[in-house]
Amino acid sequence: MTYEERIAQTAKRKCDKLYISELIAAAFALTAFLPYLIFKNISFLVFSAICFSYCSFAETAILFIEKKARKHINRRLKILNKSLERTVRRFPQDELFLEKRKFEREYKFLEKK
Numbered sequence: 798m799t800y801e802e803r804i805a806q807t808a809k810r811k812c813d814k815l816y817i818s819e820l821i822a823a824a825f826a827l828t829a830f831l832p833y834l835i836f837k838n839i840s841f842l843v844f845s846a847i848c849f850s851y852c853s854f855a856e857t858a859i860l861f862i863e864k865k866a867r868k869h870i871n872r873r874l875k876i877l878n879k880s881l882e883r884t885v886r887r888f889p890q891d892e893l894f895l896e897k898r899k900f901e902r903e904y905k906f907l908e909k910k
Contacts, residue, residue, distance in 0.1 A: 801870045802906060808866035812859045819855040822848045870907070 798806075826848030833841035881900065885893055 799903060801873055801904070804866055804870055804873075805906070808862050811862050815855045815859050815862075819852050819859075822851045822855070826852070874904070874907075 826845045829841045829845040829848065832838065833845065881896075885896075
């Protein structure tokens, strides 16, 4: 596993945990809204609003983590590409083809689906 794959995997794991907590908060917010409708107690509505605000904060954190991970991966790949370009100039063409295939196989996970 490459360093870039580890970065992407760690970001995905963090985002998954935040998604789960966001779903739980949304469920609490929706279930707290029902007692407000029945009992007309404002505290249920306040609790529901707090849970909805947590959902928006969690979504913002998820977007920040994904953006930061993408930025870090892109920066590292740019450095690797420059290094590879410098190395390629000195390679014979048959070895260059093999290296290119190996590189494409190794970083295939970054391609958009």
